[in-house]
Amino acid sequence: MKLYYSPGACSLSPHIALHETGLPFTLEKVDTKTRTTETGADFTAVNPRGYVPALQLDSGEVLTEGAAIVQYIADLKPEAEIAPKAGTLARARLQEELNFIASELHKGFTPLFNQALSDSARSEAKERVARRLGDVENKLADGRSYLLGERFSVADGYLFAVANWAKHTGVALDPWPKLRAFMTRMSDRPTVKQAMQAEGLV
Missing domain, CATH: 3.40.30.10 (Glutaredoxin)
Structure with missing residues (x-):
């Protein structure tokens, strides 16, 4: 491949x-x-x-x-074991997270890479991203290490890739300690x- x-x-x-x-x-x-x-x-x-x-x-x-x-x-x-078995509720939960990251976070960050974006539009885009990062924080706030629990899944790799854009777009992760801990945990992962x-x- x-x-x-x-x-x-x-x-x-x-x-x-x-x-x-x-x-x-x-x-x-x-x-x-x-x-x-x-x-x-x-x-x-x-x-x-x-x-x-x-x-x-x-x-x-x-x-x-x-x-x-x-x-x-x-x-x-x-x-x-990086994705639950197809046809299970757990797999649907994985797809739920992948779709959220793709449609809400990924697309939310996209305008912030546009250097021609006006200050007001940039501010609005950052606010939208912040709300969605807050959703991720809430997901991680129940003590889980990863989006689906204690086991890494492909949704975590996608979240890491997208949330890593925060430092390049002026979005500070300071308000979300659980997300920051997740990013550190992921950064330390050998793969x-x-x-x-x-x-x-x-």
Whole structure:
């Protein structure tokens, strides 16, 4: 398999998942502005939507959308236990968290990367993100180490990748001690360190 990624983008999430499973894979970096890969290929030929992540399977088929990719990776190696069994309520809870991160947090952060955003629009965007980070804090406030309890899941990798954007967008995590502790816990995880190092983030 080959993961197309951009350093620090949401593609960090499936990158972590691949390390968690130990499945063999290669990486190809994508310049999301020019939509070309590090080998000079046209990335839109891989993913016509032009954004990462994209996972090229050994069959040649390409899977896109991070939430779908991480579940596919997890199901390739169920013994890694990074996603509950398909068809269970626990799996639906995982999908609930993945959808929340994708639709509320991920998309909430997106405007903050726009340098042309007005001060008022930036302030509003930060307030929306803060409300959603508060939701995450509440989820972690019942003593759980991870979103689904005491076991890491692919939702945690996605949350880490997105919440890591806070420091690049001027969103301080100071109000959320449980989330800060989660980020530290994730940063210390060997598979996260592997992915971060491979992307040149540490």
